[in-house]
Amino acid sequence: MATTAQTSAHATPAGQPHAAHQGDLLRIAVGVTGKLPDEQLQQAQQMGCSGVVVASPAIPFDNGWSxxxxARLRERIESFDLRWEAIQHTPLDRFDEIRLGLPGRDREIENYQNTIRNMGRAGIPILAYNWRPNRVYRTGTIAGRGGARVTAFDAELAKDLPLSHGRAYTAEEMWQTYEYFITRVIPVAEEAGVKLALHPDDPPGHDVGGVARIMSSFEGFKRASEIVDSPNWGLLFCIGCWTEMGGTDYALNGIRHFGERGKLFYVHFRDVQGTAGKFRECFPGEGILDVTAVMRALKEVRFTGAIIDDHAPHMVGDEGWAPKSRAYQTGYLMGMLRVLEDLSQ
Ligand SMILES: [Mn+2]
Incomplete structure (x- = not known):
């Protein structure tokens, strides 16, 4: 079979330059699913990505990942000449005790600490997380440009949803659980050489399902940044969420403030139509985001991490990981970056 032959020859020939070996520059990577299918890694390599962000590796999480x-997964990624840029999150059902301050929280924090130590040993530089325990994320999937399947959120439809965790959790409670968590894991992250990257609440600002969403504004992130003073604390800057919070200027302000302080660890790049109360996702350049201004701002603050596409709208024939949409969006980001680099020569 052709695919077998391609897979066995997937390594870049020795001596051939590859994006993954160009040092720590601003670069385009791609997100892959936790099982790391060959097809996704091979497509990432074909697109010329620097590496991959793994959603949540599909390996046992008994006392944390071993x-x-x-190390085995890292070898597999590197056999495709890709670098392992980051992990998007630990298993969500093992994080709720921590985020909600439930019994078992200390045990799960220990497991999280074990994970950070093992990631450091295995050379995986970034672990992302978010502070949004309930799974309310969108209120529907609708037809976008040309019938592409895109997700949408309408606060009107979400306001009467039942409590997601048995009772309401106030903003102050969520701040307390955040402080409890972050002050216990950051010292371990510093020792292990792993950066912890905080993703915004998605959708931002609406306390759907009764749990307050505290990471939904510039002020929220600023407050979070003041709890621990550490080079290992920073952001997974989701441009989509920041745009939902207040449009392009709001996102640019976030990039400048946190970028200038070295707090942008990696970036989710997506565009959106509408704002936090009612929005739909769309292809890059099709929404309210000034995509070039954002890319330029990332360069201006000397951001040197990975950018990946986010929530690919499904194109005709796309299923699951949406390979066509990934290719389109990743190529779009690479082209935009290349032009900006050439213009700034
Ligand atoms: Mn995101």
Missing amino acids: YDDL
């Missing part, structure tokens, strides 16, 4: 499992 070094052996992580």
Whole structure:
């Protein structure tokens, strides 16, 4: 079979330059699913990505992920000449005790600490997380440009949803659980050489399902940044969420403030139509985001991490990981970056 032959020859020939080996520059990577299918890694390599962000590796999380499992996956990623840029999140059902301050929280924090240590040993530089325990995320999937399937959110439809965790959780409670968590894991992250990257609440600002959403504004992130003073604390800057919060200027302000302080660890790049109360996702350049201004701002603040596309709208024939949409969006980002680099020569 052709695919077998391609897979066996997937390594870049020795001596051939590859994006993954160009040092720590601003670069385009791509997100892959936790099982790391060959097709996704091979497509990432074909697109010329620097590396991959793994959603949540599909390996046992007993006392946290083990070094052996992580090291094995890293070898697999590197056999495709890709670097392992980051992990998007630990298993969500093992994080709720921590985020809600439930019994079992200390045990799960220990497991999280083990994970950070093992990631450091295995050379995986970034672990992302978010502070949004309920799974209310969108209120529907609708037809976008040319019938592409895109997700949408309408606060009107979400306001009467039942409590997601048995009772309401106030903003102050959520701040307390955040402080409890972050002050216990950051010292471990510093020792292990792993950066912890905080993603905004998505959708931002609406306390759907009764749990307050505190990471939904510039002020929220500023407050979070003041709890621990550490180079290992920073942001997974989701441009889509920041745009939902207040449009392009709002997102640019976030990039400048946190970028100038070295707090942008990696970036989700997506465009959106509408704002936090009612929005739909769309292809890059099709929404309210000034995509070039954002890319330029990332360069201006000397951001040197990975950018990946986010929530690919499904194109005709796309299923699951949406390979066509990934290719389109990743190519779009690469082209935009290349032009900006050439213009700034
Ligand atoms: Mn995102």
